[in-house]
Amino acid sequence: MSFTAENWPITAALLQAPNFTKDGVPIQDAEASEWQAVFEEVADAGFSNVDLTDSWVRPADLTPGRLDELKQAAAAAGVGAPVITAIRRSVIDAKDWEANLVYGHRTIEAAAHLGIHTVSFGLHQALTPAQQKQLWFWTVEGYKDPIKDPDAWNNAVTRLRELGRHAADLGILLSLELYEDTYLGSADSAVRLVEDIGLRNVGINPDVGNLIRLHRPIEDWREAFHKVLPYTNYWHVKNYSRDEDVARAYYVAIPAPLEYGLISYREVMREAISVGFQGIICCEHYGGDGLSVSATNQRFLREHILPKREGYETGTSRVAQNPSEI
Amino acid sequence: MSFTAENWPITAALLQAPNFTKDGVPIQDAEASEWQAVFEEVADAGFSNVDLTDSWVRPADLTPGRLDELKQAAAAAGVGAPVITAIRRSVIDAKDWEANLVYGHRTIEAAAHLGIHTVSFGLHQALTPAQQKQLWFWTVEGYKDPIKDPDAWNNAVTRLRELGRHAADLGILLSLELYEDTYLGSADSAVRLVEDIGLRNVGINPDVGNLIRLHRPIEDWREAFHKVLPYTNYWHVKNYSRDEDVARAYYVAIPAPLEYGLISYREVMREAISVGFQGIICCEHYGGDGLSVSATNQRFLREHILPKREGYETGTSRVAQNPSEI
Amino acid sequence: MSFTAENWPITAALLQAPNFTKDGVPIQDAEASEWQAVFEEVADAGFSNVDLTDSWVRPADLTPGRLDELKQAAAAAGVGAPVITAIRRSVIDAKDWEANLVYGHRTIEAAAHLGIHTVSFGLHQALTPAQQKQLWFWTVEGYKDPIKDPDAWNNAVTRLRELGRHAADLGILLSLELYEDTYLGSADSAVRLVEDIGLRNVGINPDVGNLIRLHRPIEDWREAFHKVLPYTNYWHVKNYSRDEDVARAYYVAIPAPLEYGLISYREVMREAISVGFQGIICCEHYGGDGLSVSATNQRFLREHILPKREGYETGTSRVAQNPSEI
Numbered sequence: 022m023s024f025t026a027e028n029w030p031i032t033a034a035l036l037q038a039p040n041f042t043k044d045g046v047p048i049q050d051a052e053a054s055e056w057q058a059v060f061e062e063v064a065d066a067g068f069s070n071v072d073l074t075d076s077w078v079r080p081a082d083l084t085p086g087r088l089d090e091l092k093q094a095a096a097a098a099g100v101g102a103p104v105i106t107a108i109r110r111s112v113i114d115a116k117d118w119e120a121n122l123v124y125g126h127r128t129i130e131a132a133a134h135l136g137i138h139t140v141s142f143g144l145h146q147a148l149t150p151a152q153q154k155q156l157w158f159w160t161v162e163g164y165k166d167p168i169k170d171p172d173a174w175n176n177a178v179t180r181l182r183e184l185g186r187h188a189a190d191l192g193i194l195l196s197l198e199l200y201e202d203t204y205l206g207s208a209d210s211a212v213r214l215v216e217d218i219g220l221r222n223v224g225i226n227p228d229v230g231n232l233i234r235l236h237r238p239i240e241d242w243r244e245a246f247h248k249v250l251p252y253t254n255y256w257h258v259k260n261y262s263r264d265e266d267v268a269r270a271y272y273v274a275i276p277a278p279l280e281y282g283l284i285s286y287r288e289v290m291r292e293a294i295s296v297g298f299q300g301i302i303c304c305e306h307y308g309g310d311g312l313s314v315s316a317t318n319q320r321f322l323r324e325h326i327l328p329k330r331e332g333y334e335t336g337t338s339r340v341a342q343n344p345s346e347i
Numbered sequence: 348m349s350f351t352a353e354n355w356p357i358t359a360a361l362l363q364a365p366n367f368t369k370d371g372v373p374i375q376d377a378e379a380s381e382w383q384a385v386f387e388e389v390a391d392a393g394f395s396n397v398d399l400t401d402s403w404v405r406p407a408d409l410t411p412g413r414l415d416e417l418k419q420a421a422a423a424a425g426v427g428a429p430v431i432t433a434i435r436r437s438v439i440d441a442k443d444w445e446a447n448l449v450y451g452h453r454t455i456e457a458a459a460h461l462g463i464h465t466v467s468f469g470l471h472q473a474l475t476p477a478q479q480k481q482l483w484f485w486t487v488e489g490y491k492d493p494i495k496d497p498d499a500w501n502n503a504v505t506r507l508r509e510l511g512r513h514a515a516d517l518g519i520l521l522s523l524e525l526y527e528d529t530y531l532g533s534a535d536s537a538v539r540l541v542e543d544i545g546l547r548n549v550g551i552n553p554d555v556g557n558l559i560r561l562h563r564p565i566e567d568w569r570e571a572f573h574k575v576l577p578y579t580n581y582w583h584v585k586n587y588s589r590d591e592d593v594a595r596a597y598y599v600a601i602p603a604p605l606e607y608g609l610i611s612y613r614e615v616m617r618e619a620i621s622v623g624f625q626g627i628i629c630c631e632h633y634g635g636d637g638l639s640v641s642a643t644n645q646r647f648l649r650e651h652i653l654p655k656r657e658g659y660e661t662g663t664s665r666v667a668q669n670p671s672e673i
Numbered sequence: 674m675s676f677t678a679e680n681w682p683i684t685a686a687l688l689q690a691p692n693f694t695k696d697g698v699p700i701q702d703a704e705a706s707e708w709q710a711v712f713e714e715v716a717d718a719g720f721s722n723v724d725l726t727d728s729w730v731r732p733a734d735l736t737p738g739r740l741d742e743l744k745q746a747a748a749a750a751g752v753g754a755p756v757i758t759a760i761r762r763s764v765i766d767a768k769d770w771e772a773n774l775v776y777g778h779r780t781i782e783a784a785a786h787l788g789i790h791t792v793s794f795g796l797h798q799a800l801t802p803a804q805q806k807q808l809w810f811w812t813v814e815g816y817k818d819p820i821k822d823p824d825a826w827n828n829a830v831t832r833l834r835e836l837g838r839h840a841a842d843l844g845i846l847l848s849l850e851l852y853e854d855t856y857l858g859s860a861d862s863a864v865r866l867v868e869d870i871g872l873r874n875v876g877i878n879p880d881v882g883n884l885i886r887l888h889r890p891i892e893d894w895r896e897a898f899h900k901v902l903p904y905t906n907y908w909h910v911k912n913y914s915r916d917e918d919v920a921r922a923y924y925v926a927i928p929a930p931l932e933y934g935l936i937s938y939r940e941v942m943r944e945a946i947s948v949g950f951q952g953i954i955c956c957e958h959y960g961g962d963g964l965s966v967s968a969t970n971q972r973f974l975r976e977h978i979l980p981k982r983e984g985y986e987t988g989t990s991r992v993a994q995n996p997s998e999i
Contacts, residue, residue: 037611066651156591236592260961262588262914262927265808266888273599273925275588278607280969281930285689285962309586310611313651317606325718325965363937392977482917562918588914599925601914604933635912636937639977643932 023335024299026327030103031319032072032303033063034257037311040077049078053090060098066316070101072303073137080105080131081124088134104139104255104301105132111144111203112180113166113173125184133191138344139255139301140188141196141226144177144203157308159274160236165202177204178217185223192344194300196226196255199245201235208240208248215252215340222347224254224340230305233283234261234274246289251296251339258318259305260284276308279318280325290326297338349661350625352653356429357645358398358629359389360583363637366403375404379416386424392642396427398629399463406431406457407450414460430465430581430627431458437470437529438506439492439499451510459517464670465581465627466514467522467552470503470529483600483634486562491528503530504543511549518670520626522552522581525571532558533566534574541578541666548673550580550666556631559609560587560600572615577622577665584644585631586610602634605644606651616652623664675987676951678979682755683971684724684955685715686909689963692729701730705742712750718968722753724955725789732757732783733776740786756791756907756953757784763796763855764832765818765825777836785843790996791907791953792840793848793878796829796855809926809960812888817854829856830869837875844996846952848878848907851897853887860892860900867904867992874999876906876992882957885935886913886926898941903948903991910970911957912936928960931970932977942978949990 024030038059042051048059056078063071073080073091080088095102107128110121125142132140146164155161167173181197188195197205197215205211211225227249229242260282264273279286302322304315341347350356364385368377374385382404389397399406399417406414421428433454436447451468458466470492478484493499507523514521523531523541531537537551553575555568586608590599605612628648630641667673676682690711694703700711708730715723725732725743732740747754759780762773777794784792798816807813819825833849840847849857849867857863863877879901881894912934916925931938954974956967993999 155593156589160590160592161594262929263808264812264925264927266812266923266925267807268813269923271592271595271597271923273590273592273927275590275599275601275927276607277588280962280965281928283961287962287965309609310606310613313606313613313647316651321965325968481919482915486916486918487920597918597921597923599916601916601925601927602933603914635935636932636939639932639939639973642977 023328023331023333025331026323026329029323029327030070030301031068031322032070032104032301033066033068033312033315034072034106034303034305035059035074035077036305036307038077049082053094056091057094057098060095060100062312064099066312067319068100068316070103071095073102073105075105075107075128080135081107081127083131085134088131092135102135103137104141104303105137106141106257106303108143108198109145109147110142111146112184113144113177114146118176118180122180122184126187129184129188129191129193132193138192139194139196141198141255141257142181142184143198143200144205145200157234159201159231159234163202166204166206174204177214181214181223182218182220185218185220189220189222189347192347193222194254194341194344194347195223196300197223198226198231198257199228199249200231208245212248212252221341225249225252226255226257227253228257228259229284230257230259230261233263236272236274242284243288246292250289250293250298253293253298254300254338254340254342255303256293256298256300257303257305258286258322259307260286276306278314278321280321286322287326290322294328294333294335296336297342299335299342349654349657349659351657352649352655355649355653356396356627357394357648358396358430358627359392359394359638359641359645360398360432360629360631361385361400361403362631362633364403375408379420382417383420383424386421386426388638390425392638393645394426394642396429397421399428399431401431401433401454406461407433407453409457411460414457418461428461429463430467430629431463432467432524432583432629434469434524435471435473436468437472438510439470439503440472444502444506448506448510452513455510455514455517455519458519464518465520465522467524467581467583468507468510469524469526470531471526483560485527485557485560489528492530492532500530503540507540507549508544508546511544511546515546515548515673518673519548520580520667520670520673521549522626523549524552524557524583525554525575526557527561534571538574538578547667551575551578552581552583553579554583554585555610556583556585556587559589562598562600568610569614572618576615576619576624579619579624580626580664580666580668581629582619582624582626583629583631584612584648585633586612602632602640604640604647606647612648613652616648620654620659620661622662623668625661625668675980675983675985677983678975678981681975681979682722682953683720683974684722684756684953685718685720685964685967685971686724686758686955686957687711687726687729688957688959690729701734705746708743709746709750712747712752714964716751718964719971720752720968722755723747725754725757727757727759727780732787733759733779735783737786740783744787754787755789756793756955757789758793758909758955760795760850761797761799762794763798764836765796765829766798770828770832774832774836778839781836781840781843781845784845790844791846791848793850793907793909794833794836795850795852796857797852809886811853811883811886815854818856818858826856829866833866833875834870834872837870837872841872841874841999844999845874846906846993846996846999847875848952849875850878850883850909851880851901852883858884860897864900864904873993877901877904878907878909879905880909880911881936882909882911882913885915888924888926894936895940898944902941902945902950905945905950906952906990906992906994908945908950908952908954909957910938910954910974911959912938928958928966930966930973932973938974939978942974946980946985946987948988949994951987951994
């Protein structure tokens with residue numbers, strides 16, 4: 022059974038959800054009714070599913086009782102929560118790698134508690150003070166993984182493998198998000214990392230949107246997707262319009278709906294399916310009304326891009342697409 | 348009774364309407380049938396209401412008989428005309444302030460004649476020759492109010508108060524439009540100006556779109572709205588996509604539909620309602636097909652942003668929201 | 674009988690269609706089933722008609738039997754193919770002009786074989802190596818026609834007239850596409866060229882989108898359209914958002930849906946009709962998902978821009994609008 026436009030699981034990210042309640046309580050510590058209000062807004066925007074983006078609520082830091090409340094809040098709002106995205110907790114962070122690794126394990130356990138079978142991790146680290154001052158943080162350089170340091174690479178491989186094994190034990194797919202200047206910052210490096218990890222349940226989250234918005238020369242999006250799609254097991258979709266004037270050394274990138282930006286999702290979704298992709302799709306959008314644009318993007322995918330009928334040809338992915346394949 | 352998505356009064360601006368008939372007659376002096384054709388186009392685009400933008404026809408400069416023709420032309424086209432926006436007639440213009448003040452009074456009288464209860468004024472002055480040469484006039488600096496001149500500030504306060512009193516006598520709300528480099532050029536200054544004027548019927552038109560399109564560092568749109576929304580009694584909504592590269596000192600702003608631009612109208616409309624906003628909304632859009640984009644924006648507001656049902660919670664505005672509150 | 678929103682012939686360009694089959698066969702030499710798959714995708718996107726863009730398959734280089742296969746493939750997919758766009762085969766190319774002229778004649782003959790009555794030519798030449806390296810080829814300068822060379826101008830006139838006469842003999846309209854830095858690179862020059870050619874079946878394809886995306890000062894789009902619309906007999910519609918900062922000498926252009934870009938198609942379509950335009954419209958879009966945006970553009974034209982009912986006023990074009998007028 023393959024997914025169709027009608028039933029493909031598509032989530033809304035919670036990038037734009039508030040971090041504090043009106044009364045100034047951190048959303049992490051808020052009443053479940055506050056969570057439910059956020060889930061209801063997502064549901065009202067037309068989503069059946071939500072991505073538990075941990076820049077909003079961190080499942081890893083909730084007690085079992087509070088995790089149950091989170092799940093009930095989603096259920097009460099009428100949305101499923103099939104995936105957690107954990108960000109900026111690199112397992113090779115010079116200072117916090119141990120805490121981040123433990124956090125990763127707790128996230129996986131929280132996922133299991135919630136009945137979640139996909140977790141997205143990355144190697145991006147905290148935004149720098151300079152990044153925090155920008156309109157868009159990606160317009161200045163941030164943290165960089167040490168590209169030629171075999172020990173650091175090895176640490177990334179072994180620690181992510183450790184998380185991957187934990188996830189496999191619990192029937193969970195682990196997806197590693199493309200992000201500039203990390204070991205997941207180019208298609209080639211991401212593929213090599215996943216190959217070095219070497220687990221069937223560890224794949225790539227091909228968030229090429231992270232790469233095409235940079236104010237510098239970029240990898241060709243078609244080639245990047247071509248390399249990583251065979252390893253894709255979860256997918257943050259977003260898009261940017263882009264202009265370049267190389268002679269004058271300027272680069273412009275503007276958040277755009279999926280349909281209008283630089284990446285052709287028509288083209289890459291077709292290729293993804295042809296190499297076996299059947300994972301969850303998450304609609305992210307930075308800037309402005311992220312939820313409305315995400316909802317527009319979901320409609321675009323279901324009406325124009327995803328296969329209308331079952332029985333289409335799918336290739337064989339290099340990674341597991343669901344728990345039964347782990 | 349509060350407005351809902353279905354009945355909230357939303358107008359189309361007439362920024363893009365022609366200033367001359369096909370035969371070269373100024374639209375101000377044209378047959379009423381020419382006005383009706385413009386109103387019909389607005390109605391055909393899905394609007395029930397139009398903003399009488401005075402860059403098109405100046406109600407202040409029509410005789411009572413011609414004002415009746417204007418009203419009948421709108422009625423014949425099936426649109427209401429609940430608001431006048433008067434622009435570039437600053438009451439502290441060094442040369443023309445007296446004429447502009449008189450023009451303001453005449454505009455208020457024309458509004459009363461037309462049964463209009465909202466009039467928007469500003470402190471922006473005529474475009475400079477350099478501005479007129481640009482693709483977008485806001486990409487070069489224009490006129491600036493003398494920021495540290497208490498006499499000029501006082502003149503602005505007393506003259507706008509004089510207009511405000513006249514308006515109050517006739518049951519009319521006066522709304523002051525945010526516009527860069529004037530005393531209404533930042534949220535703080537606009538609030539101070541309205542507080543200094545000190546009339547219940549004088550509020551702010553939070554046209555933050557005017558500010559976020561500038562080719563220079565800008566005020567945070569969230570903070571700007573947070574400050575001015577409690578004083579908002581009418582609202583020019585428009586949006587821009589924006590990119591910045593501070594290190595290279597360049598700024599890009601592109602006219603965008605409400606849904607796709609930098610400002611989250613989902614977020615600010617919710618906040619506006621929470622502080623009592625129940626005023627008219629006017630869809631403006633520069634560049635290209637302003638009317639089509641305005642119509643798209645109206646649909647976006649009604650389908651996705653405005654409250655679906657009555658009975659929602661509204662706060663108490665610091666200014667009157669309709670004539671009965673003056 | 675004039676066209677209405679419902680039946681105006683609108684085609685999708687094939688700019689984004691693949692040049693090779695999955696198995697690496699050039700699409701020119703592929704099985705007709707491969708062509709049919711492309712036509713089916715166009716049909717599924719909502720188009721009844723396709724533009725045979727020769728950067729995809731070159732009808733001029735197909736045998737009569739293969740031309741029949743091409744026609745049958747379109748018919749089997751349920752789309753008409755009423756027009757051929759031939760590009761980058763300038764008849765004044767210093768080296769290849771003779772081959773290009775012969776190619777032009779073959780294209781006209783292929784059109785006749787296919788029952789096609791509109792063919793678009795241009796004077797643009799091959800992309801330079803520098804252009805091929807850019808994200809958008811139009812961001813660096815390319816080939817330029819010798820502006821002050823009367824012999825070259827005369828060659829353009831006489832050779833295009835020769836093609837025009839051939840086309841006229843076969844009941845075909847020839848349309849010359851605006852393209853920067855050629856004799857068709859400004860409205861004035863394009864009009865002069867068509868006037869010098871002096872044939873009723875040779876008009877202009879006012880692809881002003883080609884001009885407004887350039888990273889340099891541009892002609893005013895309203896004025897350009899005003900000049901060329903009386904000669905328009907076919908129309909590549911596309912749009913760009915644009916920003917300029919003349920003081921800093923930078924220019925930004927981003928591919929945009931028809932509704933959102935710099936050109937108001939509401940305004941220019943009205944003017945086109947007022948000067949007699951009744952030709953085919955072709956939706957082109959560069960970058961990203963060209964077919965989806967083209968489909969969005971078709972919907973925009975039919976729902977919001979084209980006349981809803983027959984009986985509207987049309988002016989008299991300076992060129993033939995269909996074969997019966999040649």
